[in-house]
Amino acid sequence: MIKPRRIVTGVDTNGESEIKINSLIEPDIINGDNIFLELWNTDGKIIDNKDSEDRSKGPVILSPPKEGTKIRYFSIAPQDPSVSAEDLELMFAAGFKAIGAEHERVNTTKHPGMHITQTIDYIILIKGTATLILDKEEVDLIAGDIVVQRGTNHAWSASGSESALFIAVLIDSKFK
Incomplete structure (x- = not known):
């Protein structure tokens, strides 16, 4: 299981750069090999780079707030072929509800x-x-591939025998 070290920089009262946070991060949601690990987020407000607030804390919500951003790790386990379509639907519905994304x-x-x-x-x-x-x-997709996902209907599936591990940056946007 991934436990990345996160280093967050900022400035002191004299405007000199320094490390504000230097810590290992534990996954926020673990469901077997399906993991969400929030690294950081912004909420569209002016950033105070003097503070030491850990912006990864709080409930895991799929999308960033209005004008905000998120960066996270997420992993997806291979689907068990013995799970019925009905049970798979129930599992996904519960998973999306848990991250405030059923809508x-x-x-x-x-x-x-x-x-x-x-x-x-x-x-x-x-x-x-x-x-x-x-x-x-x-x-x-293979390791190293990058997807630019532009507000389209999509899903992810691990296609090998091991979990697929991603890094995702989400930026609140408007579309035509």
Whole structure:
């Protein structure tokens, strides 16, 4: 299980740069090999780089707040083929509810993990293999691949025998 070290910089009262936070981070949500680990977020307000507030604390919510950002690790375990479609739907529904995102599941016809966020996301697969599932097509990913996700209906699936580990940056956005 990943436990990254996070270093957050800021400035002291004289405006000189320093380290404000230097710590290991524990995963926020663990469901088997499915993990969410919030690293940092912004809320669209002016940033006070003198404070030492840990902006990874609080409930895990999928999307950032209005004009905000999020960076996180997330991992997806391979799907167990013995799980029924009905049970898979229930699992995904509960998972999205747990991260305040049940309203973002607008069309799950193709896959129960399909969702749309009002964000532009930069998502890097750093370990394992995965499939990006879209309404009209799918693409296989290997470690090092980067997806620029622009507010489209999508889902992720681990395609190998091990969990797929991603880093994601989500930026609140508006779309035409």
